[in-house]
Amino acid sequence: MVRxxxxxxxxxxxxxxxxxxxxxxxxxxxxxxxxxxxEMRIDLSGIRDAVELNDLLDQLKSQFMLPIIxxxxxxxxxxxxxxSESERIELLKSSISQADCVDVELSSSMKDTVIExxxxxxxxxxxxxxxxxTTPGNMLAILEQARDAGADISKLAITPNSNIDTxxxxxxxxxxxxxxCTIAMGKLGSHTRVVAxxxxxxLTYGSVNKAVAPGQxxxxxxxxxxxxxx
Numbered sequence: 001m002v003r004x005x006x007x008x009x010x011x012x013x014x015x016x017x018x019x020x021x022x023x024x025x026x027x028x029x030x031x032x033x034x035x036x037x038x039e040m041r042i043d044l045s046g047i048r049d050a051v052e053l054n055d056l057l058d059q060l061k062s063q064f065m066l067p068i069i070x071x072x073x074x075x076x077x078x079x080x081x082x083x084s085e086s087e088r089i090e091l092l093k094s095s096i097s098q099a100d101c102v103d104v105e106l107s108s109s110m111k112d113t114v115i116e117x118x119x120x121x122x123x124x125x126x127x128x129x130x131x132x133x134t135t136p137g138n139m140l141a142i143l144e145q146a147r148d149a150g151a152d153i154s155k156l157a158i159t160p161n162s163n164i165d166t167x168x169x170x171x172x173x174x175x176x177x178x179x180x181c182t183i184a185m186g187k188l189g190s191h192t193r194v195v196a197x198x199x200x201x202x203l204t205y206g207s208v209n210k211a212v213a214p215g216q217x218x219x220x221x222x223x224x225x226x227x228x229x230x
Contacts, residue, residue, distance in 0.1 A: 002152055002179040002202060005067025005100035007036050008178065009153075013197035015226070016069065016205045017162050017219050021042035023056055027064050030208045034223035035066065039205070040099070042072040042091060043081040050094035057098035069126065070095045071103035077130040085110060093117050103128050103155070106146050115150040126181070127151035131158045132214075135165035135184075139172045147178050153202060155181040159214070160188045174199040190215035194225045 001010045016037045017030030023045065027038055038060060047053045060068060072092040073079025081088050089110040096102050098118050101124040104114040111127065118125045127146035135158045136142060146154035154176075160166045166184045173182045173196055181203040184192040193204050193215065204226075206219040 002124065004069065007067050009202040011107060013201060013226070014203050014204055015219060015222055017208050018205060018216075019060075021046065022062070024059060025084075026208050027060050027066075029220055031064050031066060033208065035206070035208075035219050037067045037069060037101075037203075038064070039071065039103070040095070041079070042070060043079040043088075043093065044165065045073075046088075048083070048091065050091060053091065054062075054098050057095060061098065066217050067100040068098070069101040069103055071126075071128075074105060074108070077105050077107065077128070078132060096097055096123055096194040099121040099123060101126060106142070106149065107131065111149065124152045125150055126153045126155050128155035128157070130185075132185070133159055135160050135168065139169060140176065143172070143176060143178075143180055143182075153181055154178045155183075155203070157183040157185055158189075159186055160184045163188065163203055165189075166192060170196060170199045173201055173208060176200065185214040190217060193217050193230060194222060196211040197226065198229060 007014050014036040016039050017035035018039050019026050020041050042086050102118045103126040104111045106127050106129045115125050127149055129142050143154040166189050169182055169184050179202050182201045185225050205214040206222040
């Protein structure tokens with residue numbers, strides 16, 4: 001069984017709303033649109049101070065009562081962080097106590113310190129990998145590497161260049177025997193944000209205002225479609 005806060009992902013997939021700027025208003029809209037979980041994108045928030053960040057997380061938890069994922073995404077994996085790697089990781093670690101889950105990149109040389117801190121605090125860990133150009137041929141191996149590194153949920157986002165790429169991602173999703181989140185980005189893969197949960201993805205990510213990743217679907221549209229299909 002895998003959970004993020006009170007959200008039991010073994011019973012149904014969680015719909016995650018990405019929170020960037022104007023966090024309180026965005027979270028309010030996300031809840032009304034049907035989000036199960038909020039993802040606080042530190043790199044998009046403009047916040048660089050740990051006290052300010054934790055104050056905001058406190059407000060989000062107390063006002064909206066939804067589980068929170070925190071992440072601080074690198075430019076290489078689609079984020080906007082502009083400081084050093086050590087500053088990025090330290091700010092991410094500082095938020096773990098106020099979050100329910102932390103997402104750290106498989107590629108990070110400092111991921112082990114985040115994983116250890118999160119598990120010591122009994123928080124769920126997502127270890128993620130994003131490919132904005134291609135569909136890697138070793139998708140299963142990437143998911144397994146994340147699991148072996150300590151992921152409670154292994155997350156893989158790829159860019160399909162054909163329908164076969166998308167089908168291969170869904171095939172891998174169905175075959176794994178551990179919790180995963182899989183996404184095919186861009187127009188070719190946008191339907192996977194609804195379909196991948198049918199094949200076993202425990203999370204799907206949607207937009208509240210503008211999409212922050214290629215192919216993201218609005219939270220309310222995701223909710224409506226998934227209520228029919230999943």
